[in-house]
Amino acid sequence: MPAPPVGVVGLGQLGGSLAAALVAGGRPVQGWDVDPGARDAAAARGVQITRELSGVVVLAVPLPAMAGALDDLAIAPDATVTDLGSVKRPVLESVGRALGGRYVGGHPMCGTERSGHTAVDPGLFAGARWALCLEPDTELPRWLRVAEVALAAGAEVVPVTAEEHDDAVAAISHVPHLLAAALAAAAAEAGPLALALAAGSFRDGTRVIGSDPAFVRAMVEGNAGPTAGALARVQEQLTRPWAELLADGHAVATRQQGRRPVRVPLERAALLALGRSGGAVTRRLAAFVAGHIPEDIPDDEVPDPA
């Protein structure tokens, strides 16, 4: 069985980079974008521009555009639809509700503060973790088809539920955006001297809000509950004695973790347990999925607790 075709809706930084990565791997990719400039740039990279998409259809549009992303497109009735949105419960409730078992939510943990088709990079996904949702009604063969696309782009696949995903990214992505904004706004309040002295630690701490604030707003507001909870946990940390807090934060930021291969049965509970343990399905799986669906995943990996 050949790998299914891939259709990418939205050819900005994420969608354009995914299309470029797959084209670079010799795979036929179709795509569409409402912006003619993005369509032309993708066409120049070898993407077939069309509104008729089939196989694995990837919605790579900003969150506010997600619910209407398929309007005016002709999607094959048996297509599997996935997305790259940075929150998963709202997309599951909008796009997922309409598509039922054909929808598999996804979120590659990459991208930069840049956006649009001029920020396309075929290497964007190399080594990145790509969260892929396994809900109770997700059809496993469709999940595997999307996983294969993520692996083909160079990413590793982390099996999650939408709820687990949204809680996790609140802590490691959405709260960092709010902290960065608060840090920058407070520094501006401190005055021009403070901003003139701002160097490495300030630039690192605020880089993430160089992103389009409309995108960031949609992200944190689309995940308001988990983000508020994660922010409260950061504020609780800030009440600890500084010496203790700094030692713990240093240990987390500099931890070195080995990895070891494990054998995980290809079923939902086991895959989700792999994700919860910090593990991921690695690229070596791809050949199996493209050919047939094996009983076990032979070489996914989890962090070594030793």
Added chain:
Amino acid sequence: MPAPPVGVVGLGQLGGSLAAALVAGGRPVQGWDVDPGARDAAAARGVQITRELSGVVVLAVPLPAMAGALDDLAIAPDATVTDLGSVKRPVLESVGRALGGRYVGGHPMCGTERSGHTAVDPGLFAGARWALCLEPDTELPRWLRVAEVALAAGAEVVPVTAEEHDDAVAAISHVPHLLAAALAAAAAEAGPLALALAAGSFRDGTRVIGSDPAFVRAMVEGNAGPTAGALARVQEQLTRPWAELLADGHAVATRQQGRRPVRVPLERAALLALGRSGGAVTRRLAAFVAGHIPEDIPDDEVPDPA
């Protein structure tokens, strides 16, 4: 009048890089470090290793070692002593009290999460802002001598008081360290899945606490009052509506500010006003200081408010 000799006490990342930058500019540099490895590395770069230092003596040791940095060294009686410590009031009260008008506090806004003589980089100061303290009793000719050294290393000099400096760095350096630690510790609390999904925004937001936690602790505890105040201002920002906060933070993080040359009389109040406005004394001043002290600084620069 030739540029005065420079003696560097502590040849780790900052001191070793300063010595290397000056040597690269053809200037004789003396230096000392309690660690024979650091001495050997500096000697190999052309630093004359000696305990007898004169001219501008730069204390480039960690904050806890600052008060005893001159023990066992022979410092010329007319030497000007400066330091590179990341807080200025405590050093002013310890080193400064003993030295009186011969002490000029300094703090170059550079350095990385690495430390030690293996992290030496002669380009470390290129383009960096270097805060230099002008207290009521600071002797201006000594301040200018230290400024000339900072400029010779490639930095720009920001005139400040120790108090202004400590308030400013609380907002743009010390609080970012605490936020990074709290972010990392809270993410670890969220579990292995969250850490496995951690990508760019988390790495940027926590990079700064890769630094030795003992150094970071000395820094924030040595500036506890201003840091607590700046942290409270960040927490106040975090109570704002997210959309507003993100828009403001984005505007600060992405601001583009032009610069224009201004003429500033060489006297304390005018220099401090330059610093407060976000301005800096730039390298073009160096030739004047090495030769003679001009009445006006002709080409320092302030940000263009337009």
